[in-house]
Amino acid sequence: MNILVINCGSSSLKFQLLNMENESLMASGLVERIGIAGSQMILKTTDGEKHVVQTPMKDHSVALKIVLDALVDPAYSIIKDLKEIDAVGHRVVHAGEEYSQSVIINDEVIEAVEKCVELAPLHNPPNLLGINAIMELMPGVPNVAVFDTAFHQTMPPEAFIYPLPYEWYEDLKIRRYGFHGTSHKYVAEKAAQFLGKDIETLKIITCHLGNGSSITAVKYGKSVDTSMGFTPMEGLVMGTRVGFLDPAIITYLEKKTEYNLDQITHILNHNCGVLGISCISSDFRDLEDAASIGDYKAKLALEIFRRTVKKTIAGYAAVMGGVDVIVFTGGIGENSIVDRAGILNDLEFMGICIDEEKNNTRGVEKCISKDDCPVSILVIPTNEELAIAKDTKKLVEG
Numbered sequence: 001m002n003i004l005v006i007n008c009g010s011s012s013l014k015f016q017l018l019n020m021e022n023e024s025l026m027a028s029g030l031v032e033r034i035g036i037a038g039s040q041m042i043l044k045t046t047d048g049e050k051h052v053v054q055t056p057m058k059d060h061s062v063a064l065k066i067v068l069d070a071l072v073d074p075a076y077s078i079i080k081d082l083k084e085i086d087a088v089g090h091r092v093v094h095a096g097e098e099y100s101q102s103v104i105i106n107d108e109v110i111e112a113v114e115k116c117v118e119l120a121p122l123h124n125p126p127n128l129l130g131i132n133a134i135m136e137l138m139p140g141v142p143n144v145a146v147f148d149t150a151f152h153q154t155m156p157p158e159a160f161i162y163p164l165p166y167e168w169y170e171d172l173k174i175r176r177y178g179f180h181g182t183s184h185k186y187v188a189e190k191a192a193q194f195l196g197k198d199i200e201t202l203k204i205i206t207c208h209l210g211n212g213s214s215i216t217a218v219k220y221g222k223s224v225d226t227s228m229g230f231t232p233m234e235g236l237v238m239g240t241r242v243g244f245l246d247p248a249i250i251t252y253l254e255k256k257t258e259y260n261l262d263q264i265t266h267i268l269n270h271n272c273g274v275l276g277i278s279c280i281s282s283d284f285r286d287l288e289d290a291a292s293i294g295d296y297k298a299k300l301a302l303e304i305f306r307r308t309v310k311k312t313i314a315g316y317a318a319v320m321g322g323v324d325v326i327v328f329t330g331g332i333g334e335n336s337i338v339d340r341a342g343i344l345n346d347l348e349f350m351g352i353c354i355d356e357e358k359n360n361t362r363g364v365e366k367c368i369s370k371d372d373c374p375v376s377i378l379v380i381p382t383n384e385e386l387a388i389a390k391d392t393k394k395l396v397e398g
């Protein structure tokens, strides 16, 4: 069974075609600058070659047509006919409280995703554009929606209710939803497999640390708390997002500066986090380079990031009454030796002991805790596309 996985952003889309008999990648790629000048598709074939197609793409439908044409183009030897694609899996960011699992897309699902546009105005509209375009271009092929929020629907109310007037939850649906659910679920399951243990016996803390970062407490296979909230802005200090913040700062800024609320929200999303503190970059590689030559603000940004991750790990261990496994994933979690070490130092009192030598690793599945450490510390590369393809296969076959 071949499955196409689509992840549509506002002006970009990522895709992967997977052969699910052996979970191998047949092709992958990225379309950039949809709807703006300079649109291009970068297609990666299994021989490692990158093929760039530059042509105007006015919308997601045109972009997806170019992707599908490339997949069947004899020049790339990927597939001969679109009939070889059995199903399409779509990443959808927000399903509100509607879905706690992936679903086959029908009119009702589309309506539910449309209803959540208000909650994810930057993400759900392009996700819907991708779904509609595929339905038009590949009629009759089943489509599956895999939601970022779904895995977190198992959180108890004490984790998802904000201390606001309760009717704001009832009337306005203001609550913690949590995001990156596909990744947290995937790496938690992989961690249990890696250790040869049943996930239903484990207390796992999954740290997805990338441009956007979040941490989830996974107790016996279920999300019981997570650091992103009503939107993906809450929680850890991120590349450009602020994370936890005293809400009074927003009203203070509105009074004291020329910025209106929309502008402040934009700044909190795009000009804060480690970029805001360091005034250098949102990329941790740049910050680590700058810190290594003594840049004060870069060092401070990294310290603040590590401290929020540390506090959240300790808090989630408390919430679960202990922790058996800590998982690092995402660009930073998988690759940054110094961040993993900096996050976990001083946690030995909780049985969390990182092994300096084993931690000297990047991008591979590995245990990095000391041999006699009661808590297993694992690096597990995430693969959200494969997780989406697996759910799609299960639903289409089922």
Ligand code: ADP
Pocket: 209, 210, 211, 212, 239, 282, 283, 284, 285, 288, 330, 331, 332, 335, 336, 337, 362
């Ligand atoms: P996204 O949230 O966009 O999916 P990723 O998970 O790909 O992001 O993470 C991207 C981030 O990972 C980059 O901003 C960079 O800071 C970090 N990163 C990637 N490689 C390294 C590395 N070798 N060392 C430190 N940080 C890294």
